[in-house]
Amino acid sequence: MFQSLILRVVFSCFFLAFSQISFAQYSISGKVTDAETGDPIAFANVILVGTTVGITTDFEGNYLIETRTLADSIKVSYLGYLSQSKPLERIPDQKINFQLRPSSFELEAFVFEAGENPAFEIIRKASERRKDFDKRSLEAYETKNYTKIEIDIDHLSEEFRQRKSVQKVTSVLDSIRQLTNDEGEKILPVFFSETVSRFYYRNNPELRKEVIEKTKVTGVGITDGSTTSQITGSAFQEYNFYKNWLNILEKEFISPIADGWKTFYDYDLLDSVLVGQDSCYKLQVYPRREQDLAFSGTIWINSKTYALKQVDLTIPKSANLNFIERIKIQQELEPTTAGPLIPSKTRVQIKIGQVTPQTAGLLAKFYTATDSVKLNDPQPTRFFNQSVELLPDFGTGTPEFWSENRKDPLSSEELAVLQMVDTLKTIPIIRFYSEGLKFFATGFLPVGKIDLGPWTEFGNYNNVEGVRLGMGLRTNYKFSNKWAFQGYLAYGFKDERFKYSASATRILDRARWTTLKLSASKEIDQVGLEMESLQGNSIFLAASRFGTLRRPFIATTQKLTFQREFFKGFLFTAGLNLFDFDPLYDFYYLEKDTREYRSEFQTTEIRAGLRYGRDEIIIINDNERASFGPSRWPIFEVNYTRGIDFLIGDIRYTKLSFYLYQRVNMGLFGVSRYEVDAGQVFGEVPYPILKNHLGNETLFYTTAAFNTMNFNEFASDRYMSLRYRHFFEGFLLNRIPLMKKLKWRAVANANVLFGSVRDENIQNAPTFNPEGNPIETFGRLDFGVPYLELGYGIENIFKFFRVDFFHRMTYLDNPGAKPFHVKVSAQIIL
Structure with missing residues (x-):
């Protein structure tokens, strides 16, 4: 009995050992990335050389091959990149990473000698079913999104690196090895952000809103994350290929499955592959004309439903885009319970080339992951009043929060990016240049709770004032989020006059943007220039006061202005204006009743205006509203002004005006913009x-x-x-x-x-x-x-x-x- 038991044990051990030898499995894993940018390369082909064993990388560029037989080498290939092979070792588990270098390629024309291109029928059916899978057909949906953005300076030429102002930066860069790719090229990260938000969509009327729950922003020159955080969410990184046209960087690009697909694209059916549990057609798409605003790359279409499963598309350098060398969009889509698709992951890369060989380039990377989808539970219309909203505690968040809400942990490269950006912010030369650029762009230099400027008021020269010097300041968000004060004082050495402007604004409600503003000014104006409408263009305003002034006058004004947004896009403005016209040229008019000559006049105006932009995107820029413009619908403005003979006013009249602006996409024929301006003055x-x-x-x-x-x-x-x-x-x-x-x-x-x-x-x-x-x-x-x-x-x-x-x-x-x-x-x- 005992001997029998021993024999059984020995036999079992022998059998197990033999089984392990005979059925041994090899595991090969790794990650495929872009050698220039460090970005993962999704959907790349990984194959054991000389066999049929292979797989494609996932959205994060990872792959895992488990096989019973092992080849001598493993090869990775992907369209637009140089293929790369590496040897394999005879060990059970090994990790092999690949860094592929982009290649310039031109697709050959495909000639079909008889019958229709088999890819056309697939695209035709996918295009016909666009409405079935377009997320805009849902009554409403809500998603939870994680977004990260990285901006780097690349193409750091040796000449650029040797500049005295750059050497302090590159010495720090050289110390961080993770920012060097396999070819020894350097990238210089200047911005990194992570954002967790909830995105809301409602149909009929079509409304969108993003609520920023948490955001973590670090960047060179970034002093206050409240404004930046509003544009780092997913709302500004939406790419829907079920639209006919996709708006990218203010350009309209035609979708590969748009209504007019055959006019813009050629296709090649490459293979039938399994993506997850779905059998898909893999198609190559490329523009018929290389400079059209169209994509080239690969799309995967479900062979049963003809829904998009994955896209990997590029806008190449040959497209007629300035400075942009490449725009690459990768996307995975998942069906909702109602049928329409929502992207589960999206990665976008925008590569900006060198303006000259002596300068550097720029690389922007965007990544969005979506989950927790809720359908057909629309929020009330008033909820969408503000396009982007920051929760009161939107700040950085704890490490535990980010660990729970990231789809994947930050890579070693991304951790190195964070280290580099934090280091750069402490280098004096970087701070000097970043603050200088902001000063030039905004006109103001932040100094604690106030901003000095605008710089356009510091100095000027014209035929009336001679040399003009001035100085101004304004309070910022750090001073108060309810009060905003601004003013400047200037002096002309020829006319020996002081000019000034001062204002105080009370922000009554930030959600429905409600403000009350009191202002007073004494300034040189010119008939017909309408300085009031040019306040947002400080450079043009300064230029208009330079050189020879035409029909100049001294304008003394006092204003009380109320503003409120009653619902999304609908802004009401009302106010009282007191105005004194003191001409500096030979001007007269006849007084209405006495017909006497007069050269000065005063007015008291009651004003009211309405502005409506149905899809205008507005963010709160600290203590001001900033518009990103409309994407489709026009903007309307109606204004009413009543001049009364009360207070200082001595002229009665009425003004009505109407303004309309729209940007219209004309598809193949380009883009149009039109403005209609109409009005009448009574009296x-x-x-x-x-x-x-x-x-x-x-x-x-x-x-x-x-x-x-x-x-x-x-x-x-x-x-x-x-x-x-x-x-x-x-x-x-x-x-x-x-x-x-x-x-x-x-x-x-x-x-x-x-x-x-x-x-x-x-x-x-x-x-x-x-x-x-x-x-x-x-x-x-x-x-x-x-x-x-x-x-x-x-x-x-x-x-x-x-x-x-x-x-x-x-x-x-x-x-x-x-x-x-x-x-x-x-x-x-x-």
């Missing part, structure tokens, strides 16, 4: 109160003026204008070989103005002063004969410059009128 008034249409006698092109009209050439008390601009985005010039290489783009303009002035307002403006000498007044339009100018031009010349050619079509007999104008401008566009 007899001096001509500075009329609508003085802005002309442009300078060499420089501006969208704010009629570019063939002279300064102060026309004024109206009834007017309507249409300003239309079209950007062909390469539609025309991409067909011309030479222009295609230059990446020039055609633009077109059409500006038309109808206007007139009633007899009483014409008679109100005498053509002679009391001494009998002639004086300038204003020109007027015949409402039946519109002012018309047509323009065409080329932009993107050397990536910066634009030249426009304008033809003035009407009112050519006016003094000083020229039928043809050439205007130039410089701009930074993509």
Whole structure:
């Protein structure tokens, strides 16, 4: 019995040992990343050389192969990258990572000798079923999102690294090995953020909102995360390929499954593969014309439902984009219980090239993971009043919080990025440059609880003031989130006058943006420039006070303004304005009752206005509202002004005005922008109160003026204008070989103005002063004969410059009128 038991034990051990030898498994795992950026490469092919054993990497670039047979080497390949092989060892478990280098590639044209391309039927069915899987068809949905953003400086050339101002930075960079890829190239991280948020969507009407629960932001030059945190969430990283057109960096890109897919794309059916539990068609997509705003890459389509499963798409350098070398979008989509798909993971990489070989490039990486999906439980309309909302305790959060809410722990590279950014912020030269750039861009220099500026008020020169010096400041969010104070004082050494501006704003409600503002100022203005509407453009405002001032006057004003957003996009404004007009040129008007000559006037105005932007994205920028503009719907404005003879006012009149702006995507033909401006002034008034249409006698092109009209050439008390601009985005010039290489783009303009002035307002403006000498007044339009100018031009010349050619079509007999104008401008566009 005992011997039998021993034999059984020995036999069992022998059998187990033999089984392990005969059925031994080898495990090979690792990660595939981009050698230049360190980003994971999803969906790459990993295969044991000489066998059929292989797998594709997951969304994080990881792979795991378990096999009973082992090859001599393992190979990784992916379209757009150089393939790489590495030897294998005869051990049970081994980890082998790959760093693939991007390659320039051109896809060959596929020729099908008979019948239709088999990929077309797949794309046709996927396009027909777009509405079934588009998340916008849901009544409502809510998701929990984790987003991280990293911005790096790359292409650090040796010449750039040897600059004296950069050497202190690169010495720190060299000490952090994780920021060096296998090829020895360096990246210099300057920003890193993590955000956890909840995203809400509602249909009918279509509304969106993101609530930032926690955010952790670190970056060079980032002093207050409250503003930055509002734009680091997932709302600004949404890419829905079930739309016909995707708006990326203000450009419209056609989806590979859009209605007009056959016009823009060619396809190749590569394989039928298993993705998770789903059998999918794997298709290669590429633009028919390399400079069209279209994608190239790979998409996976479910073979049963024809829903998108995965996308790995790139906008290549050959597309007509300035500075952008590559935009890469990877996405995994999961079906909801209702059917439509929601991306579970999205990764976006934007690579900005060097402007010159002596400078550096820029690399921006965005990653969003989505879970906790809730369907068809719409929030009330008032919930969406604010597009982005920060919870009161949105701050950094505990390490435990981030461990629980990250889909994956931060990699060693990302931890090194955080270390580098924190180090850079302490280097004096970095702080100097970052604060300097912010000072130039915003006009203000933060110093504790106040900001000094704007710098445009520090100094100027013109024919009225001579040398002008000034100084200003404002309080910031650190001072108070309920009160905002701002002011400046300036002095002209020629006219020996002080100018000033001061304001106090009480923020009554930040959720429904409600403010009460009291302000007073004494400043030089010019008839027709409407300085009040140019307050947001400090550089243009400063330039308008430089050189020769046209029809200048001293404007003394006191204002009380109330503002409230009643619901999303609907802003109400009301106020009381006191205004004193003191001309610095030969100006007179006839007093209505006595018909006496007067050269000064005062007004008291009651104002009310409504503004509505249905899909305008607004964030609260510390103590101000900042608009990111509309994406689809127009913006409307209606304003009412009543001039009364009360307080200091001595003129009665009424003003009504209407404004409409819209950006329209024209698909293949480019993008259009149009503005409609109309209004009427009721009552007899001096001509500075009329609508003085802005002309442009300078060499420089501006969208704010009629570019063939002279300064102060026309004024109206009834007017309507249409300003239309079209950007062909390469539609025309991409067909011309030479222009295609230059990446020039055609633009077109059409500006038309109808206007007139009633007899009483014409008679109100005498053509002679009391001494009998002639004086300038204003020109007027015949409402039946519109002012018309047509323009065409080329932009993107050397990536910066634009030249426009304008033809003035009407009112050519006016003094000083020229039928043809050439205007130039410089701009930074993509």
